[in-house]
Amino acid sequence: MEGGKRLKKVKMNKKYxxxxxxxxxxxFNFIPSSPWDLTIPGLIYEKVRGKFPQRNExxxxxxxxxxxxxxxxxxxxxxxxxxxxxxxxxxxxxQIAPNLLAINQLKPYQSWQKLKPIINEVFQIYKDVANPKxxxxxxxxxxxxxxxxxxSLELNDYLNFYPETPxxxxxxxxxxxxxxxxxYQDNRDRILVTVxxxxxxxxNVTSIVLDLDYIMAESxxxxxxxxxxxxxxxxxxxxxxFESCITDKTRFLFEEVK
Numbered sequence: 175m176e177g178g179k180r181l182k183k184v185k186m187n188k189k190y191x192x193x194x195x196x197x198x199x200x201x202f203n204f205i206p207s208s209p210w211d212l213t214i215p216g217l218i219y220e221k222v223r224g225k226f227p228q229r230n231e232x233x234x235x236x237x238x239x240x241x242x243x244x245x246x247x248x249x250x251x252x253x254x255x256x257x258x259x260x261x262x263x264x265x266x267x268x269q270i271a272p273n274l275l276a277i278n279q280l281k282p283y284q285s286w287q288k289l290k291p292i293i294n295e296v297f298q299i300y301k302d303v304a305n306p307k308x309x310x311x312x313x314x315x316x317x318x319x320x321x322x323x324x325x326s327l328e329l330n331d332y333l334n335f336y337p338e339t340p341x342x343x344x345x346x347x348x349x350x351x352x353x354x355x356x357x358y359q360d361n362r363d364r365i366l367v368t369v370x371x372x373x374x375x376x377x378n379v380t381s382i383v384l385d386l387d388y389i390m391a392e393s394x395x396x397x398x399x400x401x402x403x404x405x406x407x408x409x410x411x412x413x414x415x416f417e418s419c420i421t422d423k424t425r426f427l428f429e430e431v432k
Contacts, residue, residue: 188417191429194318194384195283200293200405201276201313204306205394210272214304215257218270221299226259226268268296273310275300286409294402301398308394312401314408316416318384320424321375332427333382335369335419358411362395363388363404365411369419384419386412 219229233255256276259268269276277293300306322332329336337352351370358365368385375381388408390396396404 187413188425189285189431190425191431193283193428194320195316196281196319197315197317198279198283198289199276199313199315199317200289201311201315202274202297202300202401203310203312204273204275204304205308205310206273207305207307211304215270217303218268218299219257219259221303222259222268222296226261226266228260228262228264230258230260232256232258232269266292270300273304273306290405290409293405297401306398308398309390309396309401310393312390312404312408313387314405314412315385315387316412318386318416319372320382320384320420320427322380322382322424322427323378329382332421332424333369333419334421335367356415358388359407362390362392363408363411364391365389365415367415367419384416386415388412 219226223229256269256271256274259270261267265280265282267278267280269278275297277296279289279292283289320332335352335354337350349371351368353366353368356365356367357363366385366387366389368383368387370383372381372383388411390404
C-alpha cells in the first residue's frame with residue numbers, strides 16, 4: 175500500500191444530475207470446466223444480438239490508462255483477442271475472450287439499479303453457454319473524470335484524497351498522481367484508489383481522474399452462484415470510497431439531487 179492521506183469511510187446514497195462517471199467495467203475471469211470452445215462467442219451473440227447487435231473483433235491489443243509523470247495517458251498493450259458486441263448507440267458493450275466476460279457501460283451512466291440487471295442477464299447467458307467451473311477473479315471498476323476550473327492545483331476544496339507535500343515545497347505543481355490499496359472482506363478483496371491529472375478537455379480546466387477498482391483477489395473464494403452478493407458489496411465499497419474522496423464543493427459541480 176502506498177502512503178497517503180487516510181480516507182474516512184462514509185456510507186451515503188447520493189444521486190447526481192451530472193455524474194462524473196466516464197466508464198463502468200464489470201469483468202469476470204473464469205476457471206474453465208473444459209477447454210475453450212471457439213463456438214462460444216457465436217452462441218452468446220445469438221442470445222444477446224437483440225440488445226447488442228453490432229459485432230467486431232479486437233485482436234491482440236488493448237488500451238489501458240498508464241500513470242506517467244504528467245498524469246494518466248492511454249497506452250496500447252498486448253491483450254488476448256476479444257469479440258465485442260455493441261449496443262446500437264455505442265453506450266455499452268460486451269467483451270468475450272477465452273474464459274473472460276466483460277460488461278462496459280459508457281456515458282451516460284444512469285444508475286446501479288439499471289446496470290446490475292444487464293450484468294446479471296449477460297452473466298447467466300455466458301454461464302449457460304460456457305459452463306465455467308468458478309471464478310479466477312472478478313472486478314468492478316468505476317472511472318470518474320472531474321473537471322475543475324483551477325489556475326493551479328489547490329485541491330483541498332474539492333478532494334479529500336490528494337498528494338500532500340511538505341510545507342517548505344511552496345512551488346505549485348501542474349500535475350500529480352497518487353494511489354492507495356485497501357483490503358476488504360478479511361483480505362479476500364481489495365480496492366485500488368487512484369487519483370491523478372489527465373489531459374484537460376478544454377483550456378483553463380484541470381481534469382482529474384478518480385479511478386476506483388474493486389477486485390476479488392483470492393481465486394475461487396466465492397462460488398459461481400454467489401456473485402450477486404459480491405457485486406453489491408463491491409458497489410457499496412466503491413460508492414462509499416467515492417463519497418469519501420470528494421467534498422461538498424465537488425458534489426455541487428455534479429448537481430447533487432437532494
